[in-house]
Amino acid sequence: xxxxxxxxxxxxxxxxxxxxARVVVVNAHGNAVLDMHVRPTAEVTDFRTVVSGVRPHxxxxxxxxxxxxxxxAALLSGRLLVGHALKNDLKALLLSHPRRLIRDTAAYxxxxxxxxxxxxxNEAARRGRPARLQELAASQLGLTIQSGEHSPVxxxxxxxxxxxxxxxxxxxxxxGTGRAKAKAQREGKQQESARATKATAQAxxxxxxxxxxxxxxxxxDRRGVFVGGGGGWSALLARAGSGAMATQxxxxxxx
Numbered sequence: 001x002x003x004x005x006x007x008x009x010x011x012x013x014x015x016x017x018x019x020x021a022r023v024v025v026v027n028a029h030g031n032a033v034l035d036m037h038v039r040p041t042a043e044v045t046d047f048r049t050v051v052s053g054v055r056p057h058x059x060x061x062x063x064x065x066x067x068x069x070x071x072x073a074a075l076l077s078g079r080l081l082v083g084h085a086l087k088n089d090l091k092a093l094l095l096s097h098p099r100r101l102i103r104d105t106a107a108y109x110x111x112x113x114x115x116x117x118x119x120x121x122n123e124a125a126r127r128g129r130p131a132r133l134q135e136l137a138a139s140q141l142g143l144t145i146q147s148g149e150h151s152p153v154x155x156x157x158x159x160x161x162x163x164x165x166x167x168x169x170x171x172x173x174x175x176g177t178g179r180a181k182a183k184a185q186r187e188g189k190q191q192e193s194a195r196a197t198k199a200t201a202q203a204x205x206x207x208x209x210x211x212x213x214x215x216x217x218x219x220x221d222r223r224g225v226f227v228g229g230g231g232g233w234s235a236l237l238a239r240a241g242s243g244a245m246a247t248q249x250x251x252x253x254x255x
Contacts, residue, residue, distance in 0.1 A: 041064065108170060
């Protein structure tokens with residue numbers, strides 16, 4: 001299990017476009033196993049130092065994304081990945097990660113803010129809105145982070161601690177969903193089969209039908225018709241009719 005956090009700087013007019021400037025990966029103990037600045041390919045027009053903590057000298061001589069990305073990818077491969085709003089970090093790294101291995105504290109329902117209009121027209125409104133990592137660290141962990149310049153090491157550790165605090169319920173919710181679906185499918189099939197059996201039995205009772213058995217000396221031909229013995233089709237129809245009449249008589253007597 002690893003936790004990931006990145007810091008961005010601005011490129012383009014007024015620094016409106018984000019570019020990766022620092023990437024941090026910590027292990028399950030919170031120790032940094034990778035902490036690297038990344039030199040953007042485009043000119044940096046806003047270092048966003050107040051938030052990112054990145055300064056010009058940090059990027060001077062720093063490796064490019066093309067050099068850093070393979071190292072990050074090798075670390076993350078096959079690992080459970082924890083973070084906050086991980087889609088932004090992975091997008092900046094130009095990486096993808098299996099959904100089943102992602103634990104995003106910004107997307108875990110029990111950690112989300114309740115939506116002001118529950119039951120709104122879209123799924124985000126029904127689930128709630130992502131809470132800020134700073135808020136979750138304070139309310140869930142009693143930690144103060146991001147009070148000034150952001151530290152991606154601290155942010156990665158905070159996301160990791162949030163996951164570890166909720167991991168039992170979190171993992172149970174993932175496996176429980178699959179089990180619940182399988183159970184519902186089994187129960188649905190059983191109920192459908194029971195309804196079909198009941199409907200068949202009811203139809204048989206309503207029409208006064210009963211199984212016609214061969215009489216002594218009779219057998220069935222290739223068409224399934226009784227032959228031999230007492231009178232062929234005439235006897236067959238007579239027995240069927242007597243069965244229906246007997247059922248009707250019993251019904252009338254019960255009434």
